[in-house]
Amino acid sequence: MSRSTLILTFAATVFATLALSSVDFGHLPWALSRAAGLASFAALTASVAFGLLISTKASDGMLPRPFVFEMHQFLSVLSLTLIALHIGSLVFDRYLGLSVVDLLVPFTSSENTFAFGIGVIAAWLTGLTTASFWVRSRIGVKRWRKLHYLTFAAWGTGLVHGLMAGTDTGAPVVYWSYVVSAALVLALTALRIVDATARRPAVKKPATTGAGRRVYSES
Amino acid sequence: MAAMRYQNARWFVAGLTVAAVVGGTAYFMDEPYAAATAEPAATVVAPVPANSNAASNRVTNTTSTTSKKSRGS
Numbered sequence: 001m002s003r004s005t006l007i008l009t010f011a012a013t014v015f016a017t018l019a020l021s022s023v024d025f026g027h028l029p030w031a032l033s034r035a036a037g038l039a040s041f042a043a044l045t046a047s048v049a050f051g052l053l054i055s056t057k058a059s060d061g062m063l064p065r066p067f068v069f070e071m072h073q074f075l076s077v078l079s080l081t082l083i084a085l086h087i088g089s090l091v092f093d094r095y096l097g098l099s100v101v102d103l104l105v106p107f108t109s110s111e112n113t114f115a116f117g118i119g120v121i122a123a124w125l126t127g128l129t130t131a132s133f134w135v136r137s138r139i140g141v142k143r144w145r146k147l148h149y150l151t152f153a154a155w156g157t158g159l160v161h162g163l164m165a166g167t168d169t170g171a172p173v174v175y176w177s178y179v180v181s182a183a184l185v186l187a188l189t190a191l192r193i194v195d196a197t198a199r200r201p202a203v204k205k206p207a208t209t210g211a212g213r214r215v216y217s218e219s
Numbered sequence: 220m221a222a223m224r225y226q227n228a229r230w231f232v233a234g235l236t237v238a239a240v241v242g243g244t245a246y247f248m249d250e251p252y253a254a255a256t257a258e259p260a261a262t263v264v265a266p267v268p269a270n271s272n273a274a275s276n277r278v279t280n281t282t283s284t285t286s287k288k289s290r291g292s
Contacts, residue, residue, distance in 0.1 A: 028248065031244045035244045036240055039236055070228070070229070078236060082240070
């Protein structure tokens with residue numbers, strides 16, 4: 001799909017959403033938003049997990065690296081699409097009555113301000129980190145890597161949003177899926193930190209000789 | 220190149236996601252709308268029997284559960 005087709009599709013979707021926003025679809029938008037919200041968090045968790053598998057090399061020997069990278073990128077885009085569906089369907093929901101501004105600007109909704117606001121932040125962060133895949137060569141790897149760390153913030157705020165605002169958090173299946181997701185990401189992050197610490201070369205302390213010259217110890 | 224190689228995996232994940240969203244939506248559609256969205260229901264107060272009066276409804280148990288110790292000095 002070319003870039004212009006993608007932009008046209010996006011523009012058409014936004015236009016159609018706004019044009020149909022006054023139509024009453026009953027509680028279909030509400031049900032769709034809940035399903036898309038849960039699916040988007042699952043996809044985001046899987047994407048983060050695949051990303052950590054790349055950096056920790058934990059899946060080397062089990063899964064081909066190009067496959068892991070491909071899944072990481074694809075799941076990130078999939079997650080963003082599902083987030084758009086989650087937010088877009090709420091435009092048609094009559095019960096919550098959230099406006100487009102409430103759905104796009106953090107902490108503007110009058111109800112459940114913090115929980116909804118943090119969800120909006122999670123959506124923007126996911127969008128930013130996903131978009132960064134395509135500007136990597138332009139902004140440079142170092143800057144891209146720093147930007148990519150925002151994925152952790154996106155995932156964390158998404159989890160908090162799900163726990164605080166999710167209608168289905170009380171359901172055992174949803175609650176335990178959050179627990180398993182958190183355990184998976186935290187375990188892989190811990191592995192990443194340990195791995196990065198172990199790989200960092202030991203800093204050689206300069207020692208001073210009697211003559212005032214600095215020599216570097218061998219150890 | 221890798222994108223083409225793993226096209227089947229991408230289709231599989233996309234299909235699984237569509238099935239999950241459609242299935243989830245159908246599941247949530249079966250729920251009563253009010254039950255899913257409404258605030259917790261208010262405590263239902265039992266109706267007062269027709270032959271009762273205000274005095275008979277009054278709580279007569281006067282046993283105190285608070286000891287002197289717990290009340291503090």
